[in-house]
Amino acid sequence: MQLYITGTPLGNLEDMTYRAVETLKTVDIILCEDTRTTRKLTTHFGIDTPLRAYHDFNKEEAEDRIIEEMHDGRTFALVSDAGMPVISDPGFELVARMQDEGLEYVVIPSASAFTMALVASGIPSYEFTYFGFLPKTGGKRKKKLKEIMAHELTSVLYESPHKIKDTVAMIRDVDENRMVSISREITKKFEQHVRRPAAEMLDLLGVDIPLKGEFVIVIEGAEAEAVHFDIPVAEHVEALIKEGLTPKQAIKKVAGARELKKQDVYDEFHETKK
Template structure:
């Protein structure tokens, strides 16, 4: 095996498995997002494997060298600062290059904050979409949040402590009764999860829940029961527009719900206008 994509604890070091420890001891090189963070983990478990950086800023320059090393038999483990690598972290590019070269890789499982938050939330998880971090620009962030709030499946995303209050406020302004769940410091000493309406959550953040730590937010899906699927296409689109969605997004949502092509819904909608 050329690469072991290895999960690490997201807080509690007791979650480190025997398989994770033995893997990190046995490989030749560990690829780490932040070597300073990973070094602390390795020191705790007395692992002295060679450690090199692999992150967003150097992945393009080091990937070719890693692939060449793999070809001559060097084994690697890929880790992130916490949790499962590649989830909202670099790494899929390396896997793609390995696929092209028919190199072997596997996953050594570990904790993942978004799945744990989903379980803690009490919100239906039969179908859900993971959105990662919201875009940084205000316009793109508004557009993405609009998409999420009209998404009929449960949504899961990450947010920083200094932006979580604003995010909940934006949800409250759009849909104050939407059920959401916020988890912080999962698996750590001050782990906390609150599930309630967006309006209630906005009041609790900073009061019952400190704005410190790593946050995961789970948002219940858009209530489809208000939409009658046997209604005309134009009426269906208008129902989303009246609820606050932009025309382009409404057309896309109707197409998704009805299993149609976006262009087809667009043509049928504008034919009636």
């Protein structure tokens, strides 16, 4: 194998697996987001493998060198600062490049914060959508969250401590009774999971829920009959297309949900495309 996509602990080092430790000891180079963070992990487990930075700001130029060295027989482990690599972190580009070039890789598992938060949320988890981080700018953030709030399935997203109150406030503004679970400091000393309606959750932030650590938000799905009804028909169709439906499927679904004729929905949707 040329690459071991290696999961590491979210916070508690006792969650490190024997297989992960052995892998990091035997590869030639460990690729990591922040060498300072990974150094703490490798020092704790007596791992002296060289570290090399691989992150959003250098990944394109770094990949050429990595691929070249793999062809020469060098082996690598890819880690993130915590949890599973590639999830909301760089890495899928490298995996795709390796597939194209016939290079071998394997995944060594660990927990991801979003799966643990979902398990601990008390919100239906049979079907869910993971959205990662919201866009950074205000307009795009609100648009994306509005789309998420119209989603029929349970939604999971990450948020930073300085934006968590703003995000929950936006959730409340859309539906103050929507059930929300917030998880923070997962696997660490002050791990916390709280489930409340959005309006109550906002009151707890900064009081019973400290604004420290990384947050995971789990949002109950919208009721089917209420989905998208607060937006125009054309936007309703567009939102369903973004969720993976074809235009024909989306038009049919919108027509059924709103008790409209399919031709009327079709005409209104395509009028906005002119």
